[in-house]
Amino acid sequence: MKWDDLRIFLSVARSRSFSEAAVRLGVNQSTVSRRLASMEGHLKTQLLDRTTDGPVLTETGNDLLAMAQRVEEEFFHIDSAVTGRDMRLSGRLRVTCIDMLVDRFLAPHLAKFTAMHPEIELEILTGLRSLDLMRREADVAIRASDAPTESLVGRRLFDFNLAIYAANSLADTLPDQPDPADLDWIGLHDEANTKRVVKVRFPTARIRHRVDGLFMQNAFVREGMGVAALPCYWADRDPAIRRIYPEPYAPNGLGFWVLIHPDMRRTARVRAFVDFVSGVLKDHQPWFEGRLIEDASATVRRRV
Template structure:
């Protein structure tokens, strides 16, 4: 039996997302295509791999046996792709960087202009997402993350200590007490399904009966609410030269976040990706900017 990698990747996408529609979105194909190709794969294997129900697609016993091999195939497919691309002679082409919505908006988008001015042949694709992209599988080339990696195939290129700032609009600051407490602030925070994303858990841990004044599942909506004076939010403040906070008319409150006053930002990359000139050059430019931020 010869199972193509594309079929194994489709199987893995369904297994990890738990639904045909989510797998179709990840693979950027139509849901009918996912159903058709899975049916062909199940015919070739001679067994049903998923049980479809109201809650999505659940693995059968036969499907469970294929998950680990499929994940290993995905990792090796990423290694194969990076090995093939390492023969590039110059830093040109697309580099995909994944980061939180805030970092993508505040730092990586303006950083892309700097990259373009230095290397016109380079293009950045910024993946603004809450979920972690799998660097080993090649879902992104570089990542800015708040947690360092323990994966032996990945490496941390730089770590920056970040000051976590409470931000409000100038208009809201004028309406607040001179030295407000955390409890006195109206808060703008994530809505489900992102209620476990910072700063929600941190605020819940230091504010009794934490109840935000406004929530959304979209970062730009949250930012707009803060700008409009609806409430305060917490952001990791990186003092970089591309900052647009002044233009957004946001100011920092002098307020104690206790154990959450600082965090770390890590630049992560698959070790083998550094053999690709375009990835290595963008990583070097990112390290330079993070070093600048450390000194500011």
């Protein structure tokens, strides 16, 4: 049995979706289905029941899952131990972070880093799903978190502050310190996120609209469809929206982290990137903590 076949099996078992597994692995869905069918033929047993709700592990499939996870852990341990001794400032470097951070802040700094290290190949992986560094889905994570995985190592740089924003046209109609219950709120589909980010601080808030991404949430706010909790580092720089409550907050002690797998600490390209990006972020700490606002003309700054 080949390791690549086990990787496909593990991805399908975890996602319970052939299409999602294909996206994660970077292959066609037909390839996933064909390789799994080949595995079942080789083992002469059925590993998955194909149902209308997605693939479901059989009893044999569950047994194989436990064994495959142990093999995966050993493989990643070997891979990380060897890769972690790589002292070259070259090769592929996979970084996971939210797309808005790259779009609104990080892109020019990444360009500077790659100019400094022309043999390093950056691969930026964005999205709301947190990629697993322990499974080597990425090398570095730039992540807002209140409790990062204990098995990872990294730096908590500062508080990751949010504030409540509305379109200027909507904010003009609101009183100072409006009652949260009187507002239409725009939340994310993730109910746990909504509770952590909004409900803990504004328990009477009524979520009218839900979206599945930060770009869309920001767009709804700009169109005056409601208010939302947005990260200060980009919302304060958007001339079309403004805060309706002045004080920023870090829900549940939310912090901004740069994290790596412990075996990657000695890898030169990882260490160089972590030092570089941590320095850049610390230099802009007031933006992320919501203590510095830039007006629409980008010529006046004031502390709050």
